Amino acid sequence: MSIMQGKAGLIFGVANDRSYATHIAESIHREGGVCAFQHLPGEKNERRTAKAVEKLGITDPWLFPCDAGSDDDLDKLFDAYAKRFKRLDFVVHSIAFADREWLQPGKFADTPRAAYLSAVDISAYTLAAMAQRAKPLMADNGGGALIGMSYYGSEKVVPGYNVMGVAKAALEATARYLAADLGPHNIRVNTISGGPLRTLASSAVGGIDKMLDQTPKHAPLKRNVEGREVGDTALFLLSDLASGITGQNIYVDCGVSTIGVAVES
């Protein structure tokens, strides 16, 4: 069964073959969905995204430059997508940014206003900005689905996650409010809270090595999550199999977020 057959959508956040967005694209492509891709402006970024996407067997991919912090860039991308594709069934928001200087353990209290606001802007507000532009296209076809990528640091203190934890709390709340507003148009909005994975973005987080080291010791499944497991959960949430699920945050973290007191076994 190809559960995404006949569906098409936009994926934000493929930087290289390790990106969570690449794993998500792989799952959607495997199940027959058509993926179009955003990349950060610049030839080097375009080349890196193209290389990762082509490795998945997606030949001649549709790629478009967009800094999600720019409303103008977002308008241009959604306009170009609408001209090229007949339908928009899904949007994957797998982007985040915070100045790495403020992602060091013990530095949260010093976060300057500009660093705080830009983290929340790029990592959380952009989900609302994408949903605004996706809404008319999805509503035309009877509905659609969006997902964003979160992390446990939204709920509990994870050393070094700092302002990104604040941004992820905003992202999860944004998804819930969007789900309520867009539900009457049959547009669903969910987030996935993924376990730690070595990527460009996670290398900026001061505590990433500890997160990767501690998870196998304490998680019920005794290992770190694999990118494909997040990819397949995203596939499920974007497919009709999840038609009754909206406004939720789904943990794909080998269960580590369920452990209250970590005891070495």
Ligand SMILES: NC(=O)c1ccc[n+]([C@@H]2O[C@H](COP(=O)([O-])OP(=O)(O)OC[C@H]3O[C@@H](n4cnc5c(N)ncnc54)[C@H](O)[C@@H]3O)[C@@H](O)[C@H]2O)c1
């Ligand atoms: N890797 C992890 O451990 C982990 C865990 C949980 C959640 N996440 C989340 O998963 C998502 C993807 O991150 P990743 O780990 O795959 O890293 P990644 O570096 O591969 O992806 C981050 C993406 O954000 C994009 N981006 C940054 N600023 C942007 C802007 N202004 N406009 C448009 N795009 C911009 C980058 O180009 C890149 O493609 C992020 O939301 C991240 O917070 C990651």
